[in-house]
Amino acid sequence: MTKKFYITTPIYYSNGVPHIGHAYSSLIADTIASYHRLGHEDVRFCTGVDENSQKVVESAESLGMETMAYADMMAGKHREVWDGIGIRYTDFIRTTETRHRDYVQQVLQKSFDAGDIYEGFYEGLYCVGCEGFKKESDLVDGKCPDHPNKLLSYLKEKNYFFRLSKYQDKILKFYESHPDFVQPRTRYNEIIEFVRGWLEDFSISRETNKFGIPLPFDATQVTYVWYDALFNYLTVVQNDEKKWWPADMHVIGKDIVRFHGIYWPAMLWSAGYEAPHQLLTTGHFTVDGQKMSKSIGNVIDPVAYISEYSGDMLTLYLFTAFPIGEDGDFSRDQAILTYNAKLSNNLGNLLNRAIALALKLDGRISGSVWKVWSDKIGQYISLMDTSDLKGSLELAFAYATEINQYVEENAPWKMDIEIPEQREKLENILFILLSNLRKISIMLLPFFDLKMRELLTRIGTSYDDSISLSDNLAHDPSEFYIAEKGEPLYMRITTSK
Numbered sequence: 001m002t003k004k005f006y007i008t009t010p011i012y013y014s015n016g017v018p019h020i021g022h023a024y025s026s027l028i029a030d031t032i033a034s035y036h037r038l039g040h041e042d043v044r045f046c047t048g049v050d051e052n053s054q055k056v057v058e059s060a061e062s063l064g065m066e067t068m069a070y071a072d073m074m075a076g077k078h079r080e081v082w083d084g085i086g087i088r089y090t091d092f093i094r095t096t097e098t099r100h101r102d103y104v105q106q107v108l109q110k111s112f113d114a115g116d117i118y119e120g121f122y123e124g125l126y127c128v129g130c131e132g133f134k135k136e137s138d139l140v141d142g143k144c145p146d147h148p149n150k151l152l153s154y155l156k157e158k159n160y161f162f163r164l165s166k167y168q169d170k171i172l173k174f175y176e177s178h179p180d181f182v183q184p185r186t187r188y189n190e191i192i193e194f195v196r197g198w199l200e201d202f203s204i205s206r207e208t209n210k211f212g213i214p215l216p217f218d219a220t221q222v223t224y225v226w227y228d229a230l231f232n233y234l235t236v237v238q239n240d241e242k243k244w245w246p247a248d249m250h251v252i253g254k255d256i257v258r259f260h261g262i263y264w265p266a267m268l269w270s271a272g273y274e275a276p277h278q279l280l281t282t283g284h285f286t287v288d289g290q291k292m293s294k295s296i297g298n299v300i301d302p303v304a305y306i307s308e309y310s311g312d313m314l315t316l317y318l319f320t321a322f323p324i325g326e327d328g329d330f331s332r333d334q335a336i337l338t339y340n341a342k343l344s345n346n347l348g349n350l351l352n353r354a355i356a357l358a359l360k361l362d363g364r365i366s367g368s369v370w371k372v373w374s375d376k377i378g379q380y381i382s383l384m385d386t387s388d389l390k391g392s393l394e395l396a397f398a399y400a401t402e403i404n405q406y407v408e409e410n411a412p413w414k415m416d417i418e419i420p421e422q423r424e425k426l427e428n429i430l431f432i433l434l435s436n437l438r439k440i441s442i443m444l445l446p447f448f449d450l451k452m453r454e455l456l457t458r459i460g461t462s463y464d465d466s467i468s469l470s471d472n473l474a475h476d477p478s479e480f481y482i483a484e485k486g487e488p489l490y491m492r493i494t495t496s497k
């Protein structure tokens with residue numbers, strides 16, 4: 001039976017257009033999904049929008065629009081961004097959809113019947129930015145650390161609460177027996193420390209909000225946006241839960257790791273489901289050393305960015321500038337330099353050399369002497385299997401550097417093709433170059449699908465979609481064929497605008 005792989009991005013708040021920070025999570029999920037597809041797994045990749053939020057109501061009001069008309073417009077904009085940067089999702093969910101409302105009401109009823117939801121009162125400071133109550137100890141200078149520009153409001157209202165405290169031991173045991181549950185490891189350590197502290201029951205409904213999913217057992221209350229939003233991951237697979245659940249990976253930002261790492265497993269257990277397999281947590285990044293903000297004007301629109309430069313440049317730089325999980329900086333200049341160095345020069349050089357040399361012969365290259373840097377394959381697979389995208393890219397480009405060095409050391413351009421011995425030697429060097437270039441391109445395929453397929457075509461071979469990526473890597477064609485010089489695969493980008 002084909003192995004399944006179910007991966008999700010966070011569902012993004014629909015009251016803003018996705019920027020490069022959101023694109024980062026989606027590109028990670030897209031690359032990992034692509035790797036599993038190439039590995040011949042049955043892949044489901046879900047993204048979407050979180051709409052049952054007070055922020056959506058307020059943003060609609062500020063534009064003088066009906067809430068749903070605004071939500072429809074924004075959902076369209078989100079899809080435009082993902083389609084515009086080539087995110088290959090299989091499912092797009094909006095939390096205002098009927099399928100989602102019905103599903104959330106079912107799971108709420110299950111937890112209510114299990115005695116995990118009870119009525120109480122909540123009072124405290126509430127941050128609209130977080131859609132959550134804040135404890136005094138969470139505040140910095142009396143403000144929400146994530147939303148210093150938003151005023152906190154004091155709320156007291158009847159709420160329903162989820163009995164998180166009941167699951168404390170189970171969560172801790174789960175963490176101890178699933179050391180890979182939260183990636184990277186540093187984030188896991190942080191969460192497990194938090195779990196070791198006291199887990200308080202949390203409010204799962206709002207009395208004052210009108211927009212949202214009504215509780216099935218008390219229609220005067222709507223479901224807390226976080227409670228409803230997390231279940232999106234199950235809503236999309238509800239017709240085939242046995243196959244798809246538990247999810248294999250939720251890609252999330254570090255700011256929402258507590259919701260996913262603590263509340264979510266308990267909410268699932270309460271409703272009779274298993275916890276997901278893994279949370280892959282991303283860090284935050286600044287742009288040119290500054291926090292992204294509309295007032296500074298450094299918010300990067302991913303669609304505009306890739307149309308100005310290149311999608312491969314965006315992926316390459318986002319994945320190599322800092323490891324997944326760590327905070328970093330997105331330097332526009334460094335992005336260009338990285339692209340030029342790795343794609344245009346390093347990889348581009350290998351291809352140019354192969355083409356120039358092959359055209360000196362008749363373009364058809366077969367070889368009998370093998371030299372394949374085969375240890376790279378095992379390393380690559382284990383890096384990809386642990387979602388080390390930075391490590392995988394670095395490995396592929398270091399591999400390209402080694403092959404470039406190999407070619408330089410052997411100086412095939414010095415060979416005189418009129419002398420049979422030298423012609424044969426040239427052909428062998430070229431065969432080795434092409435065999436390894438082919439492997440490098442396959443390693444880069446989950447990242448740069450279109451260009452790598454083009455590269456393979458140019459050297460007279462192709463990726464065999466009927467077998468897995470690792471089988472493609474293990475296999476070596478006996479001949480390559482280069483027909484023409486062609487344009488550079490990656491045009492150099494000049495930094496001066």
Ligand SMILES: [Zn+2]
Pocket residue numbers: 127128129130131144145146147
């Ligand atoms: Zn906040």
